[in-house]
Amino acid sequence: MTFPDPVTIATPAFIVLVLIEMLAVRFGAKGDYDWRDSFTSLTMGFGSTLAAVVFGATIVATYAAVGRHHLLTIPITWWSGILCFVVDDLLYYAFHRSAHRVRWFWASHVIHHSSQHYNLTTALRQTWTGFWSLSFAFRLPLLLVGFDVRLVLFVAGINLIYQFWVHTEAVRRLPFGLEYVLNTPSHHRVHHGSNPRYLDRNYAGVFIVWDRLFGTFEAERDDEPVRYGLVHNIATFNPLLTATHEWVAIARDLRAARTWRGRWMAVAGPPGWSESGTPTTADAIRADWHTRTAPAE
């Protein structure tokens, strides 16, 4: 059985939807664009597809090699497809949470959060260095359990496509209780927020239930608009600098570290950890914010 590449099929639709969103915003829908920001986002997306071409064969070969040590033999059928999709989404949650909590992983993922805008081009602002951050490794359990590598790659593509459309301000909230089950534009707006209340929340890919289960869910509040971007926003539209700025910062912090703990934390600690100065980790910022605002709430 062969599977199509869902992302290749969906790419023309991505472009059409970006055009529709631009026009909708121009005619009054909620949202915003900046042509320079869109240039960076789209170029990052293009670069990430080139990176996938360069490293894709290595990743697939790794998946195939690991898959040879599978515990079970799971057939490719409708129920295994659904099961694989759900478990893959759980593993995506683990990957995504790690990508925000471990600086080595964050160095790649930060690119996706480096825009101060939130629109459909932001969805395409993807890393060029995910291979070095070992993001592909988070799917290895699926292969070890016994899911076919073709099925794993297919559901990964579907997961990625789902996450495209949640990057919009034009959709407020979904009806029929879907907000309880699915990752939605509202939930993902929170994820892209740098407000202390919203930092490091809503890691879900497709199913928001993982955040509800593991205590990382935060609902979007109408009285607190999301401030998109990073705690320390970058001041460049240059795609190369955007792709590498956190790696450069890691190298700088490694060079400046005075202890082995400092060196370890510069690589594997949470983003914002500091050996000498005031930490600006998400936890520290939230704790400080709670201290300052608790009596008012």
Place this chain on the structure above:
Amino acid sequence: MIFVSVLGIVTLVLFARAIGFARNPVLDPDAARLIAEAQLPGFAAVDAAVDDGGRGARVQGRDGRTARVVGHGDRWVVRVDPEPWA
């Protein structure tokens, strides 16, 4: 394929610019204070001075820090300025 992708990017970017997503807003002191407070955790602004034709500002913090607000497209980037306020 590469040529088509590059053409697609250029088309979308130029389209965005053509329909008006190309603002370069300018600051006033009140806006500079709010932006600095929003982007620097724990920063409380007490004074601000706009420069660079409204595309930048220096903001004095209650804790002695000075924030530098710089235009970045239609948004702003804030850094702690190593230069003291006055």
